[in-house]
Amino acid sequence: MIQQTLADGLVLGGIYALSAVGFSLIFGVLHVINLSHGILVLIGAYLALTFSRMLQIDPLLTVPLVMAVLFVIGYAYQRFLIQYAVDRSRLGSMLLTFGVALMLQNIMIWVFSPDMKNITPSYAFVSFHIAGLTFDAVRVSALAASLVLLGCLAALLKYSPLGRVIRATAQQTLAARLCGVNVRHVYALTFAVSAAFAGAAGIVIGIILPFSPADESMWTLNAFVVVVLGGIGSPAGALIGGLLLGLASTLTAQYIGPAFPNVTMFMLLVLMLLVRPNGLLGNAFSASR
Amino acid sequence: MRRRDVLTGAAAAAIAGSARALPAKTLVFGGSVPLTGAAAETGLNVNNGYITAVSYLNELLGGVEIAGEKYRIELKLFDDASDPARATTLIQRQIDDGTDFFLGSFGSNIVLPTAAITERAGKPMVQTGGGADAIFTRGFKYVFGMYPRATRQFVAAAALFKSLQPAPRTYSVIFTNDAFSKAAADGVKLSCNEAGFKLLDTFELPQKPTDVSGVLSSVRAKTPDILVCVMHDQDSLLIARQMIATGTNVKLLFQGLGPQLASFREALGKYADDLMCSTYWDETVPYKDKFFGDSKQFTQYYRSKFTRPIAYHTAGAAACILTYVLAMQQAKSIEPRAVRDALAAADFETFYSRIKFTPQGDGDALLLGGMIGQVEKGKLETVFPVEARTASALYPARAWDVKA
Amino acid sequence: MKPYAPLFVLLCALLLAAAPGVLPPFYVRVGQITLYSAALGTAWAIPGGFAGYGSFGNAAFIGVGAFAAGLTENQFASLSPPLALLLGLGAGAAACAILSAAIAYPILRLRGTFFAIAMLGVSHVCSELNNNVDALQGSLGLNFPAVTMANLAPEAFFYELYLIAGLAVLCVAWLIQRSRFGAGLLAIREDEDTARMLGVPTERYKRIAFFVSAVLTGLLGVIYAHSLGYITTDSVYRDDTNLNLVVFSLLGGMGTLFGPAIGAFLLVFVTQVVLGRLLDFHLFATGLLLVILVLAAPSGILGFVRTRTRRRSAMAPAE
Known part of the structure; x- marks a missing residue:
């Protein structure tokens, strides 16, 4: 039983990790708490649903398409809206994203109806057994997709010129500007990348859970917890935080009571903040303020 | 697609209003539905049910006749977003505006505080969204539920x-x-x-x-x-x-x-x-009424208005309005108190089911269960x-x- | 503060107290929500605005206060209504006092965003525990005895109750603002480390401010629960409340005495009165309003007014 619980926790954790990484990046680089993160995740899920129906393909194959769309949305969102609030106050920019989240939630209700939707891939009901443990195929493929995408993001940040510029801007905004970095552009690109990964997370979530526009706050909150547990601004931090959260919630569900995962989740959040506010891996970019 | 549904419904009601020489008197039903937030899906089904019933009664039947007078029915609903503070404030506005009859929201933590207000004002509420026992054990006299209490x-x-x-x-x-x-x-x-x-x-x-x-x-x-x-x-x-x-x-x-x-x-x-x-309902149920005839016709009419699949909440919501009308006809009055008494004594058949309430106001466990x-x-x-x-x-x- | 200000406030309070006599009940209820929000916002601002410790989790105290009161009152069902209310207020305040005293030390070691998030966590822990521990009746819901007086409409009764509570909170905030303690809080907001170096007992000050705010919020939660008559966890532990409290101060002016009240009035008026009749796009409208406000008046209404007047007075000598 314990092995099964641990395995379930790790699978769930990988998915939490992907869903939080975009939030983490924006927090780390722009110092904006993006309360519209959950909405971006849901947009990803709805787009995947639409595209996979339209093109008659597996939902996981829509990843590039969905990410491209959200990349554009994210870029425009930062450049034309958040940029105007980002330098003023932390609270102001947060409030702005909250306002946008409300608007987008309402728009989603108009466009997609308030109904719960779900993406059912052809392998939705398949499961396999390894060493006495049961895994269901959707969750495992979701986990695989999450790990691959997280790896891609880590590589992007570490090795690509864009990643270098993002890291430089996050560490020393002024110095980067002096070196000729167009900070606004970098901010917008960071936001775009984050939105794209939020969208990808939406696809993964969409194939394992039913979703509806009202779920957005749940995914924002989850991202919060994951980031605080793992550390800000890095895919590795998100991964650690996600896995920890996944394990904590399945273990609680099994041994304390199925109603209590959220309690442990937020207790962990508070405890972690008290013990190590920067998360297990610390802030990837700069000291916390 | 939802917005379009709501709009077509509203537009249809509006056309109905203008096309026919409609009775001058209107009968207003107030209340709230959650169209955003967690209960939005059911909220929309309920809202569509209200619209279906109202536009059918106005458009095809030319209004309803109560005690020799023809009335046009008007809906005045707002979105409570599942927030009790918002719901109670806005219910009060409708009471101030002179609305006499209320339809319920969804979720007992909204229904109960709003019902307490309508109860105090002596206005009936017929609702489909609050099943918690607490609603029916407080001695409310003006609150009726279309379903039996939760337990x-x-x-x-x-x-x-x-x-x-x-x-x-x-x-x-x-x-x-x-x-x-x-x-x-x-x-x-x-x-x-x-x-x-x-x-x-x-x-x-x-x-x-x-x-x-x-x-x-x-x-x-x-x-x-x-x-x-x-x-x-x-x-x-x-x-x-x-x-x-x-x-x-x-x-x-x-x-x-x-x-x-x-x-x-x-x-x-x-x-x-x-x-x-x-x-609680599907289109094959055997019940009949004088408005829609039976569930088949109700479904047909609904489909001519909305593309959204029909749900039992939709029929239940429509039945709320029919129940009101039947009670008013029985009471031969649109005076809230008289209507309340008729509701309490109700034993009507609608296309949805036979409608009968317990003395505490929730639906009869066998008929509406x-x-x-x-x-x-x-x-x-x-x-x-x-x-x-x-x-x-x-x-x-x-x-x-x-x-x- | 100018000498005539207290008089002015007193006059306003008298006018407000007379309002239920002339206003239609709907506006009394709007007033009720406004006063409740304003009081919550002012209580939030004691650590939030003055000391810069803005919390995202004050709904925790609303909920804990409300449930503590309800559970206690239901134990003593035979009490007369006013006594029951008093008992409830006492129980709510006590529960919030214990909770805030227990978490104050660890949680106030965090600063800025981290403090805010930790409080959000606290609010969710309370809410989940309240919902999932059967004895607390959070998911089944809790009934509150009717405490209104027979000859007074409930909306007017609660309006006056909120008015008294609101004035009390405002008074506390005002006393704090003009005291040495308030100056200490301000120093903490501006630069906590320097303040401590200069001998301001920052730890104690922060804790007191946090404690006072929690107890006041709890008391308001007790009144709120009575005005609804039946609550579940969803009625009191609301994330939109958590955020709105921040919004009130941001709208009105962060760190000012009247800012939260002005912000609360504005937001309540717009969402309940202006947008109240909207059926299917009030969420959109509310969001849009927030976006516009953040972009147009980043330092709140009071800040906006102040910069305008300052600019005008700066220009005056040149004419």
Whole structure:
């Protein structure tokens, strides 16, 4: 039983990790708490649903398409809206994203109806057994997709010129500007990348859970917890935080009571903040303020 | 597509208003529906039901006649976003504006505070969205519910379980932690224990579960004959999907809400077969009224207005308005007090069901307690009560891998 | 503060107290929500605005206060209504006092965003525990005895109750603002480390401010629960409340005495009165309003007014 619980926790954790990484990046680089993160995740899920129906393909194959769309949305969102609030106050920019989240939630209700939707891939009901443990195929493929995408993001940040510029801007905004970095552009690109990964997370979530526009706050909150547990601004931090959260919630569900995962989740959040506010891996970019 | 639905409905009502020489007098129904937030899906179904009934009565019947006068019906609803503070304030505005009759919101924590206000003002409220016992045990005189209170909603299902062969002996309950599901779970235990079944396990899930693998491992370790899930439809879907994927089999899976929705059955495909659920209405019910005729015609008219699949909440909502009209005709008055008395004495037949309230105001547990449906060959069939059944119950259900 | 200000406030209070006599009940209810929000916002601002410790989790105290009161009152069902209310207020305040005292030390070691998030966590832990521990009746819901007087409409009764509570909170905030303690809080907001170096007992000050705010919020939660008559966890532990409290101060002016009240009035008026009749796009409209406000008046209404007047007075000598 314990092995099964641990395995379930790790699978769930990988998915939490992907869903939080975009939030983490924006927090780390722009110092904006993006309360519209959950909405971006849901947009990803709805787009995947639409595209996979339209093109008659597996939902996981829509990843590039969905990410491209959200990349554009994210870029425009930062450049034309958040940029105007980002330098003023932390609270102001947060409030702005909250306002946008409300608007987008309402728009989603108009466009997609308030109904719960779900993406059912052809392998939705398949499961396999390894060493006495049961895994269901959707969750495992979701986990695989999450790990691959997280790896891609880590590589992007570490090795690509864009990643270098993002890291430089996050560490020393002024110095980067002096070196000729167009900070606004970098901010917008960071936001775009984050939105794209939020969208990808939406696809993964969409194939394992039913979703509806009202779920957005749940995914924002989850991202919060994951980031605080793992550390800000890095895919590795998100991964650690996600896995920890996944394990904590399945273990609680099994041994304390199925109603209590959220309690442990937020207790962990508070405890972690008290013990190590920067998360297990610390802030990837700069000291916390 | 929802917005368009709402707008076409409203537009149709408006055209109806202008095309015919309509009666000058209007009869206003106020209240709120949650069109945003967690209950938005049901909120929309309820709202569409109101619109269907009102535009049919206005457009096709040219209004309703009460005590020799013709009235046009007008709806004045607002979005309460499931926020009690907002709902109570805005209900008060409608009372101030002189609205005499109210339709209810969804969720007991909204319905009860608003009902307290309408009760004090002496205005009736007929609602489909508040089932918590607390609403009906406070001595309210003006509040009527279209469903039995939460703890009485499982009487019918327990009766069905008892009639199954070979007789099931044990059951387990899974419920989510919200006011409605929790009370309903208590109702399940009450009714099932009374019927002589043995409770193996009770699983309490958080209000919004994301993973039930742990619960399912426990179910596999200690398997009941009947597994009862009381929760909202999207959580039911999560459980069903994970049960299939992990090969968790029980002789009967009963899900309070879920399988009655077309989208739910579509999502599960062949696996939806043999699932059982409560259903309060579908288009085959045998009841008749003088407005729509029967459920077929109601459905037909609904489909001419909306593209959205019809749900029992839609019919229930329409029935609220018909109940009001019937009560007014009975009372020969549109005076709130007289209408209230007529509602309390109601024994009407509408296309939806026979309408009768208990002295406390909730729906009669046998008449309005709903039916039991089972998915058979992809279609939802009514299996209980015997008078309304379209197929007989299948038990034990086939294992998931047999259905594949 | 100018000498005539207290007089002015007193006059306003008298006018407000007379309002239910002339206003239609709907506006009394709007007033009720406004006063409730304003009081909550002012209580939030004691650590939030003055000391810069803005919390995202004050709904925790609303909920804990409300449930503590309800559970206690239901134990003593035979009490007369006013006594029951008093008992409830006492129980709510006590529960919030214990909770805030227990978490104050660890949680106030965090600063800025981290403090805010930790409080959000606290609010969710309270809410989940309240919902999932059966004895607390959070998911089944809790009934509150009717405490209104027979000859007074409930909306007017609660309006006056909120008015008294609101004035009390405002008074506390005002006393704090003009005291040495308030100056200490301000120093903490501007630069906590320097303040401590200069001998301001920052730890104690922060804790007191946090404690006072929690107890006041709890008391308001008790009144709120009574005005609804039946609550579940969803009625009191609301994330939109958590955020709105921040919004009130941001709208009105962060760190000012009247800012939160002005912000609360504005937001309540717009969402309940102006947008109240909207059926299917009030969420959109509310969101849009927030976006516009953040972009147009980043330092709140009071800040906006102040910069305008300052600019004008700066220009005056040149003419």
